[in-house]
Amino acid sequence: MSDYDPDAVEAKWQARWREERTNEPDLEHAARPFYNLMMFPYPSAEGLHVGNMFAFTGADVYGRFKRMQGWNVFEPMGFDAFGIHSENFALKIGVHPAELIPRNIATFTRQLTRMGGMFAWDHVLSTTDPSYYRWTQWIFLQLFKRGLAYRKKGAVNWCPFDKTVLANEQVIAGACERCGTPVEQRVLEQWYFRITDYAGRLLDNLDDAAKMDWSSSTVTAQKNWIGRSEGAELTFDVMPAVAGRRITVYTTRIDTLFGATFIVLAPEHPLVDAITTPKQRAAVDDYRAAIAAKDLVSRKVGEKEKTGVFTGAHAVIHGTGRELPVWIADYVLMEYGTGAIMGVPGHDERDFEFAREFDLPIVRVIAGVGDADDAPLDQASISDSATDRVVNSGPFSGRSPADAREAIIAMLEGAGAATPSQPPVRRKTQYRLHDWCISRQRYWGPPIPIIYCERCGPVAVPEEQLPVLLPPLEDFRPDDSGISPLARNDAWYRVPCPSCGAPARRETDVSDTFLDSSWYYLRYPSTGMNDRAFDPDITRRWLPVTSYIGGNEHAVLHLLYSRFITMVLHDAGFLDFDEPFRRFRAHGLIIKDGAKMSKSRGNVVIPDDYLARWGADTLRTYLMFLGPYQEGGDFRDASISGPRRFLDRVWDLVSQATDPDCRDAEIRHEVLVKWHQTKQKVAGEIEALHYNTAIAALMELVNALREQNCSEHTVVTELVQMTAPFAPHFAEECWERLGHSGSIFDSMWPAFDPALTLTDDVTIVVQVNGKVRGNVVVSRDADEATVRSQAEGDASVERHLAGKTVRKVVYVAGRLINFVVA
RNA sequence: GCCCAAGUGGCGGAACGGUAUACGCGGCGGACUCAAAAUCCGCUUCCCGCAAGGGAUUGAGGGUUCGAGUCCCUCCUUGGGCACCA
Numbered sequence: 090m091s092d093y094d095p096d097a098v099e100a101k102w103q104a105r106w107r108e109e110r111t112n113e114p115d116l117e118h119a120a121r122p123f124y125n126l127m128m129f130p131y132p133s134a135e136g137l138h139v140g141n142m143f144a145f146t147g148a149d150v151y152g153r154f155k156r157m158q159g160w161n162v163f164e165p166m167g168f169d170a171f172g173i174h175s176e177n178f179a180l181k182i183g184v185h186p187a188e189l190i191p192r193n194i195a196t197f198t199r200q201l202t203r204m205g206g207m208f209a210w211d212h213v214l215s216t217t218d219p220s221y222y223r224w225t226q227w228i229f230l231q232l233f234k235r236g237l238a239y240r241k242k243g244a245v246n247w248c249p250f251d252k253t254v255l256a257n258e259q260v261i262a263g264a265c266e267r268c269g270t271p272v273e274q275r276v277l278e279q280w281y282f283r284i285t286d287y288a289g290r291l292l293d294n295l296d297d298a299a300k301m302d303w304s305s306s307t308v309t310a311q312k313n314w315i316g317r318s319e320g321a322e323l324t325f326d327v328m329p330a331v332a333g334r335r336i337t338v339y340t341t342r343i344d345t346l347f348g349a350t351f352i353v354l355a356p357e358h359p360l361v362d363a364i365t366t367p368k369q370r371a372a373v374d375d376y377r378a379a380i381a382a383k384d385l386v387s388r389k390v391g392e393k394e395k396t397g398v399f400t401g402a403h404a405v406i407h408g409t410g411r412e413l414p415v416w417i418a419d420y421v422l423m424e425y426g427t428g429a430i431m432g433v434p435g436h437d438e439r440d441f442e443f444a445r446e447f448d449l450p451i452v453r454v455i456a457g458v459g460d461a462d463d464a465p466l467d468q469a470s471i472s473d474s475a476t477d478r479v480v481n482s483g484p485f486s487g488r489s490p491a492d493a494r495e496a497i498i499a500m501l502e503g504a505g506a507a508t509p510s511q512p513p514v515r516r517k518t519q520y521r522l523h524d525w526c527i528s529r530q531r532y533w534g535p536p537i538p539i540i541y542c543e544r545c546g547p548v549a550v551p552e553e554q555l556p557v558l559l560p561p562l563e564d565f566r567p568d569d570s571g572i573s574p575l576a577r578n579d580a581w582y583r584v585p586c587p588s589c590g591a592p593a594r595r596e597t598d599v600s601d602t603f604l605d606s607s608w609y610y611l612r613y614p615s616t617g618m619n620d621r622a623f624d625p626d627i628t629r630r631w632l633p634v635t636s637y638i639g640g641n642e643h644a645v646l647h648l649l650y651s652r653f654i655t656m657v658l659h660d661a662g663f664l665d666f667d668e669p670f671r672r673f674r675a676h677g678l679i680i681k682d683g684a685k686m687s688k689s690r691g692n693v694v695i696p697d698d699y700l701a702r703w704g705a706d707t708l709r710t711y712l713m714f715l716g717p718y719q720e721g722g723d724f725r726d727a728s729i730s731g732p733r734r735f736l737d738r739v740w741d742l743v744s745q746a747t748d749p750d751c752r753d754a755e756i757r758h759e760v761l762v763k764w765h766q767t768k769q770k771v772a773g774e775i776e777a778l779h780y781n782t783a784i785a786a787l788m789e790l791v792n793a794l795r796e797q798n799c800s801e802h803t804v805v806t807e808l809v810q811m812t813a814p815f816a817p818h819f820a821e822e823c824w825e826r827l828g829h830s831g832s833i834f835d836s837m838w839p840a841f842d843p844a845l846t847l848t849d850d851v852t853i854v855v856q857v858n859g860k861v862r863g864n865v866v867v868s869r870d871a872d873e874a875t876v877r878s879q880a881e882g883d884a885s886v887e888r889h890l891a892g893k894t895v896r897k898v899v900y901v902a903g904r905l906i907n908f909v910v911a
Numbered sequence: 912g913c914c915c916a917a918g919u920g921g922c923g924g925a926a927c928g929g930u931a932u933a934c935g936c937g938g939c940g941g942a943c944u945c946a947a948a949a950u951c952c953g954c955u956u957c958c959c960g961c962a963a964g965g966g967a968u969u970g971a972g973g974g975u976u977c978g979a980g981u982c983c984c985u986c987c988u989u990g991g992g993c994a995c996c997a
Binding site: 305306309310313314316318320338339340341342353395419420421422424425426429430431432433437438439440442519520521641642644645678680685714715716717720722723725727728729730731732734735737781782784785786787788789792852854855856858859860861863864885896897898899901904905907908909 | 912913914915916917922923924925926929930933934935936937950964976977978990991992993995996997
């Protein structure tokens with residue numbers, strides 16, 4: 090009987106898996122493909138920490154389990170190695186990223202292998218490899234061809250520390266997501282992807298159960314991010330009249346139209362110049378100058394005190410007489426809706442504050458159940474329920490807000506007949522989502538494959554000339570100019586126009602890292618393919634991804650962009666599905682000392698010491714045991730001894746099962762039932778990603794076997810099989826010691842017999858008035874009368890029933906009997 | 912402010928509306944040992960009690976139910992996300 094030696098066992102099986110290519114499915118002929126994807130890492134210089142390992146192990150457990158259920162599991166791994174993370178770190182330590190990244194990838198590869206992941210290394214990829222980013226550039230061109238990539242000059246988020254443009258998604262509370270520096274506003278020409286064209290579809294597919302089975306928290310996050318609102322655009326004439334100029338506002342509450350007492354335009358609104366009266370000109374110009382000088386931080390998250398200025402103009406709905414003063418104020422955003430609103434101070438908090446600030450009238454037009462029609466408002470009432478009624482609104486008074494919305498739209502559509510070219514009202518669905526800015530004025534990314542020609546404008550680099558290689562550049566440091574470092578390399582960017590041959594220049598911006606990661610799952614199965622991004626046959630067989638597991642921090646960024654890119658490629662005829670991830674589950678986070686494990690908090694735990702001391706299998710089992718996988722849990726090193734003891738005990742059971750002298754072939758009935766119950770429970774729990782309770786069930790089985798002194802060969806074999814997803818090397822070794830050949834991962838997951846999961850006797854809880862007063866053991870098929878008479882015989886129950894009248898008896902077969910007494 | 916999670920022993924955490932505290936850690940006691948570690952056995956929610964037994968208990972307060980950690984309402988706390996989106 091040898092002791093369990095994790096180092097020897099893990100080294101042996103890792104070598105064997107490599108030699109026998111155990112983890113490489115036959116992608117071309119697989120009969121039951123199962124694409125088990127996990128979010129690929131950014132290969133940081135620090136290496137893998139236990140938070141990453143927790144995430145990967147959980148996904149790996151699931152893949153190994155599915156494989157033992159007979160699926161051909163493809164579990165690839167790769168590296169998201171372009172981007173600001175890598176570049177900034179390279180700058181910090183003074184090593185070129187082209188040198189640093191391969192080093193980091195080597196470290197990650199070693200750690201991921203050491204962890205015992207079932208990775209198909211034949212298909213490893215890095216987004217920095219020209220054979221990969223060639224196709225990232227190709228995807229850009231597909232969007233460009235279809236008018237979905239466009240250039241726009243506009244205010245963008247500029248991080249003065251990282252010296253680059255940030256996507257809206259990378260700005261958190263007005264500061265750079267990465268470095269926390271307050272973000273400034275800059276006007277630059279940028280490439281955008283028209284993701285807003287897909288907003289409705291990105292939203293609607295979320296509810297399509299045939300396409301998507303996702304964690305509900307992730308679905309909610311995406312819905313909120315896309316932010317659909319149903320409303321109407323309403324057009325006003327301007328007084329004094331300016332030829333052909335009208336103001337269009339967007340509102341979701343047109344039922345409050347009669348409560349509108351002013352109009353507000355965003356300060357940047359194009360109409361402001363035209364409508365401002367001479368008298369107000371100076372005040373308006375001053376205000377606009379002041380707003381333009383403000384950075385985005387103070388505008389977006391600064392104090393929400395209302396400021397603004399009157400333009401001197403008035404607005405009036407065509408055909409009605411009421412005139413509303415037109416103001417400009419920075420609380421109205423140019424990016425959303427029409428950049429103009431109708432101010433309804435009685436029923437909108439922001440308009441209320443504005444009206445208070447500038448002494449504008451506040452009118453109540455919605456009243457709740459107990460409210461008088463003209464009850465004064467000391468704050469905006471934003472109520473919108475069927476029990477509310479519209480008041481002070483002429484012919485619409487008395488209706489519910491929802492009714493009034495319909496009626497007012499109908500009335501205005503009628504009025505629109507007076508100006509058929511432009512009716513004053515139009516129903517409009519509005520999204521919060523913005524187009525995706527993909528330009529980055531940085532070095533470490535794929536160059537955007539566009540050439541600017543004086544005569545032809547922006548021209549696509551011909552596909553056969555891809556990739557546009559990122560040129561070697563000694564000084565890749567970004568500067569304050571807003572121009573990419575690539576512009577320093579004349580020889581690289583001066584090229585002839587592909588269309589007319591005239592001298593032209595390359596685009597010198599690179600694309601966003603999120604573009605790299607938006608399609609990597611399409612590339613994995615086709616990494617060997619050089620003339621296309623992905624092989625159509627292999628893709629048809631393996632995609633959409635069967636199971637995707639990753640962090641919820643990517644709920645709205647990576648996952649939304651990936652869905653968008655997939656839709657575009659579908660519409661372009663390259664894919665026959667438009668949702669990439671059939672099932673998505675978010676894993677939880679590892680907490681250490683009460684906080685999320687992260688570099689910035691300095692509580693990162695590196696797995697190397699634990700691997701050296703306990704081995705990968707024990708660390709894996711511990712990580713999966715410390716809490717529900719989808720919620721995460723606390724990492725405390727003291728607790729790791731529990732899972733190790735568990736493996737040691739299984740090891741001993743294997744020793745006993747193979748020792749002819751102490752082999753006990755008898756399986757007592759209690760053991761038999763526990764064994765089958767465990768098989769049923771463990772499979773169900775792993776499927777639900779409840780790994781902690783699956784392991785607990787295995788521990789219970791081990792305890793039962795030890796108590797009953799049972800080490801029967803079949804039972805121990807199946808125990809080992811169920812342990813395999815968590816402790817793969819350990820299980821392979823036990824499998825071999827038990828006399829089985831081949832990899833345990835080519836064996837079938839143990840089946841259970843439902844009849845044997847039931848005990849002959851059941852314990853019935855006896856309650857009196859809902860309080861537990863005792864229990865009785867009866868045979869499983871005992872009838873109510875038998876249970877009742879036995880229950881009444883229980884001494885404690887008898888005492889509580891004495892002198893009382895039984896009013897009612899609730900009997901739940903196999904569970905409990907409750908006497909309701911008075 | 913809005914949206915989403917979650918509040919259970921000393922700790923990590925279990926519980927189809929049906930015996931709350933499974934499993935594990937830690938602790939206490941015992942066996943083995945010259946001793947220690949490892950291992951094995953037993954106890955371990957709290958309070959009263961020698962015991963038998965009784966009472967309390969899932970963030971707080973209400974409600975539904977024969978029965979609520981679980982469902983409903985109000986509130987508090989923590990974590991995460993969004994934040995002037997009309």
